[in-house]
Amino acid sequence: MIGNFEKSRHINYLHSQNQLPLSLQKIMMKTTFEMALAQYNISDFFKGNGIYFARGSDWGDHLYVSNWQEMCGVLKTQSTAQSSLTNIFEEYVKCLSENYEDAAGLLSNITAYYVIKHKFDFLSANNYDLINSLDSKIKEKTGKLFKLLRIEYDKQNRDLPNYSFEQEIHRLKKHGCTTELESL
Secondary structure, three states, X not given: OOOHHHHHHHHHXXXXXXXXXXXXXXXXXXXXXXXXXXXXXXXXXXXXXHHHOOEOOOOOOEOHHHHHHHHHHHHOOOOOHHHHHHHHHHHHHHOOOXXXXXXXXXXXXXXXXXXXXXXXXXXXXXXXXHHXXXXXXXXXXXXXXXXXXXXXXXXXXXXXXXXXXXXHHHHHHHOOOOOOHHHO
């Protein structure tokens, strides 16, 4: 017989793996984004750490856009969705260190934002742009991290089937990013 603690752990595991039966999904209405907010784990949510990891490929990479879709699905119901997103994203950037891993994660998150921008009305209402809405210190930190990527990205991904840094920047622009991120 499974005790309540073991049942709870098993349900939480299934929830983190997106394997809950539909009947239990309706009971557990909190999204991982809402849990991240409640537990002050915004940085882990954006990085895809722990229960916030969204499996995206056979290689076991984190699918950033999946977390963005979930987050925007929650935010779209709020009257202050744009300012909430700006504040939440600023909190994430504040937690980043000037290292390759954090810089690459920032690139992936910004790319995810531009990829889904057309899927949620609030992301572009009144000419809103997340990057342009950030405060000056956060923009400066973002610029530093993109300068670091300019130096390190191609070296770190030399033996992987990834886009080059230039291709990543081109992809961002193709999805609507008009900001020169290295110049922030």
